[in-house]
Amino acid sequence: MSTTHDQAMHYIYQQVLQRLLDHMNQAQRASVQLLVQRMLVMGGGADNIGAFRVLVLQGLDSRSTHLLACLRAAQLIIALRHAGTFRLQVLVARLPGLDGEALALHERCFSALFLQDDPRVELLRADGGQLGPFGARSACSPSQTREAGQAWLLFGHLTGALPAALLGARGYVELAASLAQALGDEDGANLLVSAIAPMRLHHLMAWGRRCLRHTEHVTQSAGTDSVVSWAEGMRQLGDALSDPLCPPSAQPPAEGGRVVRVVSVEALLPHPEQAAPLERMLGRQLTDTCQPQGPAGLFDPLPLAHLHGLRAQAVEQRSYREGAQAYFTGLGEHAVAWPQGPVLRREAQERLGDAYGVGEKQLQCLLFKPFDAHGRNLEAFVSSCHPNMRVALPYLHRALQGRSCPGPVSQWLTETSGLTLVQLRAVYAGTVRPEARRLYRLLAQRDLWLRRVADLACCQGRGQRSAV
Structure with a gap:
């Protein structure tokens, strides 16, 4: 029975490979043949290729899909020519969270490549x-x-609470924590591949190293030249972010013994572009709400547009539509009919809710920053968003100061903000540890493209003033 099953699977893999090659143009087929040779060399030859592991960081963009298709073709070609082939791990990431449409897009691609039932392939997701x-x-x-x-x-x-900072560089810390788990295993990947352009990949790694050098008080990374120790150091930054009110716990240095190479798609494929027949075969029918942003399509644009819309409505006294549309216009994707109004608001809120468990009430509170600097914006926030609570303002301040107050007041604060009273009081009094504040400021300086958020805010402000 086992032999019959193996023969049937062998035939299926041959059919998958043939279908893949049939949907590639001549340049892509040549790239795959060159990729086969490179994988054999990096894997130590045909006798050792079965122990070679490749981790692919999979986004929603066409470059990521094309890279995965070529790696799958190379994996199947090597398996047909030799006794074994390399192992493939596919890490699916979409920040801040995977929605149903993104999952369906990945599933169509994985099904076309016949990845789900292949024991040589492991499919993972990061959240x-x-x-x-x-x-x-x-x-x-x-x-x-x-x-x-x-x-x-x-x-x-x-x-x-700037939207670009909220859904910016901090997302890379979450992604690095997932990479640290994938790479930290003793039998983990030997090669990390992504469709991120070489210059952007270099920029991302260099930015992470600068973060680790400036925050040595919260990380014990053994050396950031290794991608394993780099990811582990960034994971430790994430742990410090999760509880900035407590001193960081002592953490062992990351082991840097195992060598993991990091390469981009250009380093493996001389022709990284996608072809229309291959796109159709892999089921890449992108909808308006599934258009990726950022390097390798790792970022979801709708939650960011949603935050801009809420900020415009709650803080800037403009309409929600105006704020969201301004963000989409800034993307320069004029050919894409992005969702608007209630559709955008509902879908974006669902994605943020799935990723962080937050509702629109907590987001409005966040964008107002009502608790910072001893409640400087608290009265404006209450008057604008919760006018029925104006009579309770003195009690709100008492609760935030740690003094006795009615129970419903404390409950309202925690439900409206999504934070605990301990966290609220630390924000109100400014008692967060200085090193934690330094770490927060460092991460809040960069958007999803790792551009300076302050520069973007100034440009946006000048644009709004000139429009007026």
């Missing part, structure tokens, strides 16, 4: 710094989602 099997279920448990949400809200309250 909020956690790693789990790819599928409809999040890698985070409800308690982990709640903790990630509180850490994310606290980050916003302590860093000015």
Whole structure:
């Protein structure tokens, strides 16, 4: 029975490979043949290729899909020519969280490549710094989602709550935590591949190293030249972010013994572009709500547009539509008919809710920053968003100062903010540890493209004034 099954699977893999090659143009087929030779060399030859492991960081962009298709073709060609082939791990990430449409897009691609039932392939997904099997279920448990949400809200309250900072560089810390789990295993990958352009990949790694050098008080990374220690150091930064009110616990240095190479798609394939026949075969029918942003399509644009819309409505006295549309216009993707109004608001809120367990009420509170600097904006926030609570303002201040107050007041504060009273009082009094504040400011300086957020805010401000 086993022999019959193996023969049947061998035939299926041949059919998958032939179908893949039939949908490639001549340049792509030549690239695959060259990739086969490179994988054999990096894997130590045909006798050792079975122990070689490749981890692919999979985004939603066409370059990521093309890279995966070529790696799959090379894996199957080597398996047909030799006794074994390399192992493939596919890590699916979409920040801040995977939605149903993104999952369906990946599933169509994986099905076309026949990855799900191949024992030589492992499909993973990353959520909020956690790693789990790819599928409809999040890698985070409800308690982990709640903790990630509180850490994310606290980050916003302590860093000015600019949308570009909230869904910017901090997301790379979550992604690095997932990479640390995937690479930390003794039998982990020998090669990390992504479709991120070489210059952007270099920029990302260099930015992470600068973060680790400036935050040595919270990390014990053994050396950031290794991608394993780099990812582990960034994971430790994430742990410090999750509870900035407590001193960081002592952490052992990351082991840097195992060598993991990091390469981009250009280093493996001379023709990294996608072809229309291959796109159709892999099921890449992108909808408006599934358009990726950022390096390798790792970022979801809708939650960021949603934050801009909420900020415009609640803080800037403009319409929600105006704020969201301004963000989409800034992307320069004029050909894409991005969702608008209630559709955008509902879908974006669902994605943030799935990723961080936060509702629109908590987001409005976050964008107002009502608790910072001894409640400087508290009265404006209450008057604008919760006018029925104006009579309770003195009690709100008492609760935030740690003095006795009615129970419903404390409950309202925690439900409206999504934070605990301990966290709220630390924000109100400014008692967060100085080293933690330094770490927060460092991460809040960069958006999803690792551009300076302050520069972007100034440009946006000048643009709004000139429009007026």
